[in-house]
Amino acid sequence: DTEVTQTPKHLVMGMTNKKSLKCEQHMGHRAMYWYKQKAKKPPELMFVYSYEKLSINESVPSRFSPECPNSSLLNLHLHALQPEDSALYLCASSQDFRPPGTRSRDGYTFGSGTRLTVV
């Protein structure tokens, strides 16, 4: 299995709703990421989990709450979002620890994304 699976593919939610985005990989990758991508913009990093622990939070508002229940799963809980939060949310994974001097062969593996619309 060389894929990152994201669900749902599309989500429309109201500003008072609570929803969750899910991401799953079975490649044994120990780093998982959430990116947000607005139209015609590059992906912007939101969170990094390394070995199931939150390693980077790029000053993301608290209405986005990540969770990593185990090494294969990454969730993004959404609550009280704003219309400007509408975007493509991408999950990615990579092999995590690379000791100095070693070279990796692969970049990130991205999921197909969740297209989120906040109304």
Add this chain to the structure above:
Amino acid sequence: EDKVVQSPLSLVVHEGDTVTLNCSYEVTNFRSLLWYKQEKKAPTFLFMLTSSGIEKKSGRLSSILDKKELFSILNITATQTGDSAVYLCAVEMGLGSGGYQKVTFGIGTKLQVIP
């Protein structure tokens, strides 16, 4: 501040043309440079470059890195309409001996190949 700058921002060519996409960077603790192709959904990985002067090839695509001048190019020969996409350059930075890497993306080059 870490920067990844791509040029041109957009490009329109005819099928069969050869194109060169550019990516320059200024980052701390460089580890690798990545090229991705993004059509409608998630970016698709193309190349990872870590060493200067070593060309990587995949079919009609090739890429090379210059770590002294801090840039990379992505070449596409004999372009086809299926090459139409946004090509993203990203730079991976190490954040110490701990192990995870942060990636900063450029804004992308939008390539349109017309028949």
